[in-house]
Amino acid sequence: MGRNHVIDDLLEDLGSIAPLGYYAALHIRFVSPLMTFQTYDPAWTDHYTQNAYGLRDPQVAWGISRTGASRWSEIDLPDPFGIMKEARNFGLTYGVIVSCGPVTSRTIAGAARGDREFTDAEMAAISGVILRLHHETEPPQNLTKAEMEALQIIASGERYAQGAASLGISESALKARLTSARKKLFARTTAEAIQRAKEYRLL
Numbered sequence: 354m355g356r357n358h359v360i361d362d363l364l365e366d367l368g369s370i371a372p373l374g375y376y377a378a379l380h381i382r383f384v385s386p387l388m389t390f391q392t393y394d395p396a397w398t399d400h401y402t403q404n405a406y407g408l409r410d411p412q413v414a415w416g417i418s419r420t421g422a423s424r425w426s427e428i429d430l431p432d433p434f435g436i437m438k439e440a441r442n443f444g445l446t447y448g449v450i451v452s453c454g455p456v457t458s459r460t461i462a463g464a465a466r467g468d469r470e471f472t473d474a475e476m477a478a479i480s481g482v483i484l485r486l487h488h489e490t491e492p493p494q495n496l497t498k499a500e501m502e503a504l505q506i507i508a509s510g511e512r513y514a515q516g517a518a519s520l521g522i523s524e525s526a527l528k529a530r531l532t533s534a535r536k537k538l539f540a541r542t543t544a545e546a547i548q549r550a551k552e553y554r555l556l
Contacts, residue, residue, distance in 0.1 A: 359489050364390055367482045370475055371464035373445055377483065379490045380458045381417075383552060388490055388539055393465065397443040401436075409434045416452035416461030422480045423450050424470055425463075440465075449476050451483040460487040493537045496555050500537070503530035504556060508547045 367375050374393040378386035391398065407413060411430040415423065425437060425448040432438075440448075448465040462483045464471070471479070496504070506516035506527075517527040531543050538553075540546035550556040 360486065363482050363486050363489065367464065367479065367486075368392060370471075370478055370482075371466060373465040373467050375462060375464040377460070377462035377486060379460045379486060380454065380492060381461065382458055385552075386460075387492055387549070393445070394443055397440065397445065400439070400443070404434075406434070406436050410436050412437075412450045412463055413461060415450055417456070417459060420452045420454070420459075422452075422476050424448070424476070425450065426470065447471065449479055451480050453480075453484050453487050458492075462486075490539060492539075492549070492553055493555070496534055496537060496550065499530050500534040501550075501556060503527055504534055504543070504547050504550055507531065507543055508556070 367377070371392075374391065376389070376391040376393055378389050380387035401407070411428050411432045412425065414430050415428050428437075428450065440446075444467045445465045446467050447470050448463055449471050451462045451464075452459060454460045460483060462479075464479050502520060503516070506519055507513075511519060513524050513527055517524040520527065531546070534550070535541070535543060535546045538546045538549045540549055547556070
């Protein structure tokens with residue numbers, strides 16, 4: 354089973370435990386996560402984004418400052434902007450926050466339901482899924498020389514045919530190297546792969 358299928362299966366498992374949705378920010382580095390997945394109500398997501406709550410959210414602060422899992426109701430940090438109360442107005446009454454990984458590559462995730470608190474067993478299951486997602490999406494420590502050359506040649510502005518000629522390889526070989534680099538970097542496009550490789554100082 355490929356890595357992407359494993360990730361899809363893990364997200365399906367997470368969704369089955371969190372009836373009102375989840376949010377997962379994986380491998381946060383330089384403030385930005387490598388990948389995000391979320392299924393919360395779009396009305397809440399839009400409201401959250403428009404009000405820049407990410408910088409003020411006690412859940413995020415909790416996840417950055419410690420690892421482990423906590424029910425939302427047990428978070429002991431101040432909430433001067435009333436974000437948790439506003440979440441309840443959107444039906445997100447009960448939830449869990451999970452944080453794992455080193456502070457240089459932290460994963461923070463939340464899961465919600467509207468009817469009751471999550472049980473200890475459900476919290477353990479959610480934590481297990483998030484830990485597996487964290488490990489499955491671990492960014493590469495390095496790219497092959499061929500993959501780096503392929504990304505660099507496209508980053509310099511060369512088109513595929515020109516880039517392949519510059520490297521002395523066929524265009525299909527260049528595309529194969531780029532595809533391999535995109536998979537390692539979990540990037541949908543070559544431009545995204547180049548950006549991520551730079552962020553992780555692989556280029």
